[in-house]
Amino acid sequence: MSHAPTPAPERFDVVIVGAGAAGLLAAIAARGAISDDGSTHAPPHDAPTVALFDSMPQPGKKILISGGGKCNLTNERVTEHDFAPVGSKIVRSILREFPPAAIVRFVEEAGIPTRIEPTGKIFPAEGRRARDVLGALQSGARRAGVVFRFGHAIDEIDRPAPGDGFRLVTRSADRDGATGTVHAARVVIATGGRSIPKTGSTGAGYTFAERFGHTIVPTRPALVGLTSAHPAGLAGLTMPALVLVRRDNGKEIYRSAGSLLFTHQGISGPAGLDASLWRATAPVSDPDVVADFWTLADPNGPWRAFRDLPKPPGACLAESPNATDPTHVDAFLRNQAALHPKRRLASALTQRLPRSLVDSVVADGDTPLAELRQDARRRAAAAVTRFDLGIRGDAGFERAEVTAGGVPLGELARRTLESRIAPGLSFCGEVVDVTGRLGGFNFQWAWSSGYVAGRGAARIPAPDSERRGDSA
Numbered sequence: 101m102s103h104a105p106t107p108a109p110e111r112f113d114v115v116i117v118g119a120g121a122a123g124l125l126a127a128i129a130a131r132g133a134i135s136d137d138g139s140t141h142a143p144p145h146d147a148p149t150v151a152l153f154d155s156m157p158q159p160g161k162k163i164l165i166s167g168g169g170k171c172n173l174t175n176e177r178v179t180e181h182d183f184a185p186v187g188s189k190i191v192r193s194i195l196r197e198f199p200p201a202a203i204v205r206f207v208e209e210a211g212i213p214t215r216i217e218p219t220g221k222i223f224p225a226e227g228r229r230a231r232d233v234l235g236a237l238q239s240g241a242r243r244a245g246v247v248f249r250f251g252h253a254i255d256e257i258d259r260p261a262p263g264d265g266f267r268l269v270t271r272s273a274d275r276d277g278a279t280g281t282v283h284a285a286r287v288v289i290a291t292g293g294r295s296i297p298k299t300g301s302t303g304a305g306y307t308f309a310e311r312f313g314h315t316i317v318p319t320r321p322a323l324v325g326l327t328s329a330h331p332a333g334l335a336g337l338t339m340p341a342l343v344l345v346r347r348d349n350g351k352e353i354y355r356s357a358g359s360l361l362f363t364h365q366g367i368s369g370p371a372g373l374d375a376s377l378w379r380a381t382a383p384v385s386d387p388d389v390v391a392d393f394w395t396l397a398d399p400n401g402p403w404r405a406f407r408d409l410p411k412p413p414g415a416c417l418a419e420s421p422n423a424t425d426p427t428h429v430d431a432f433l434r435n436q437a438a439l440h441p442k443r444r445l446a447s448a449l450t451q452r453l454p455r456s457l458v459d460s461v462v463a464d465g466d467t468p469l470a471e472l473r474q475d476a477r478r479r480a481a482a483a484v485t486r487f488d489l490g491i492r493g494d495a496g497f498e499r500a501e502v503t504a505g506g507v508p509l510g511e512l513a514r515r516t517l518e519s520r521i522a523p524g525l526s527f528c529g530e531v532v533d534v535t536g537r538l539g540g541f542n543f544q545w546a547w548s549s550g551y552v553a554g555r556g557a558a559r560i561p562a563p564d565s566e567r568r569g570d571s572a
């Protein structure tokens with residue numbers, strides 16, 4: 101009996117696994133069709149062949165749901181300090197390769213004007229939405245000659261022989277689930293994290309990385325609601341607050357300043373979500389999370405620009421002020437007692453703070469100030485400046501905007517994000533252990549790291565890295 105010959109596997113110079121934000125940018129960059137200022141052009145005639153695989157028949161779901169369907173593309177000001185791990189020089193140099201202005205130029209040249217919010221968040225302008233951004237990226241990739249293989253998951257990656265490129269096993273999303281094989285000289289893993297798995301991000305990239313010998317910084321949900329045991333009376337309250345993430349000796353690890361929302365289950369809102377990032381990446385396993393309600397309630401303080409807006413800003417302040425020392429509130433109450441001895445403690449505090457907050461967190465609210473004992477006054481001062489939010493956990497990967505942890509930067513080459521362990525394999529986007537705070541920083545990481553990994557995989561040298569003074 102004669103058998104039909106098995107067709108030779110398709111071969112590409114570069115295969116990109118994952119067509120989210122990072123993978124799309126990586127694909128355009130690997131074809132050499134985008135510059136570091138975000139301008140696009142036809143790929144050179146000798147551009148490598150690039151295929152973009154995604155398990156989802158219609159990928160880009162996270163772009164579509166981002167920013168409430170409006171897509172907070174990036175931020176006006178992005179530095180390595182907006183990310184965990186904080187202050188990484190590698191992150192700094194990658195951000196410089198493809199800065200916020202570049203993605204703004206890319207989308208604007210695609211006919212999508214942008215707007216900047218007071219906290220620096222950059223969105224498509226009124227009337228434009230996330231789907232326009234996804235459309236611009238997909239058309240850019242198509243125009244650049246990227247071969248789309250949507251609805252095809254990559255199930256396995258191996259290297260049959262050293263120096264011989266990679267063999268990738270594909271599986272169709274069709275009902276038949278047909279499998280196949282493709283071959284690539286180089287592979288870029290842009291599979292995202294584990295958050296909201298129904299968008300396609302199921303954590304496959306970590307398995308590929310481990311198979312090639314990488315370590316994985318343990319993954320945790322981040323930018324996610326935190327569950328807490330706060331008083332029931334707080335549920336539904338939104339107010340500006342500093343949220344402090346601390347070691348159990350009280351030493352501060354991080355501080356977010358923004359609008360805090362108390363839900364029935366716990367806390368959310370920008371300050372709560374941001375706190376979840378620093379809690380997930382804290383150097384201690386169970387940090388304290390406490391709130392200072394006093395500092396941002398100051399009518400002349402750092403929150404004054406936002407006090408009268410119809411809606412609180414959807415991001416934290418770029419620079420959080422120091423938390424108020426409880427002795428300051430203690431002194432305020434003593435002063436009030438001298439001026440209005442009959443005034444009740446709760447009334448004194450509601451000059452600045454919402455009634456429902458004061459009633460829920462402060463004991464002895466009915467006591468006239470003149471009768472308030474020193475220890476009760478100090479307890480009240482601590483309750484409004486160091487309120488223990490009683491965090492128990494988080495709402496999990498199903499609800500998290502991002503995944504903290506992943507492939508450590510130290511195992512990747514600084515200029516190309518290529519594995520130092522498995523040459524030819526690179527990583528970009530959320531699969532890497534870089535997580536931004538709320539405000540467009542995660543997409544900026546996806547754009548910048550996608551650009552760097554795509555060019556690296558295509559072996560396109562970074563033209564001006566010497567000018568930038570980065571060393572390898």
Ligand SMILES: Cc1cc2nc3c(=O)[nH]c(=O)nc-3n(C[C@H](O)[C@H](O)[C@H](O)COP(=O)(O)OP(=O)(O)OC[C@H]3O[C@@H](n4cnc5c(N)ncnc54)[C@H](O)[C@@H]3O)c2cc1C
Pocket residue numbers: 117118119120121122123153154155156159160161162163165166167168171172173174252253254255290291292293295296299300301302303304305500501502528529530531539540541542543544546
């Ligand atoms: C609700 C929500 C709102 C958000 N809003 C914002 C915002 O406004 N601004 C911001 O900066 N960030 C926002 N983020 C975070 C941001 O969406 C992510 O950081 C970013 O999308 C990560 O991009 P990525 O390309 O690395 O991964 P992803 O976008 O997760 O893309 C990974 C892709 O890989 C594919 N894939 C996975 N495994 C395989 C496999 N084995 N084979 C083939 N394909 C595979 C997936 O199907 C997916 O399409 C938001 C996130 C959520 C969940």
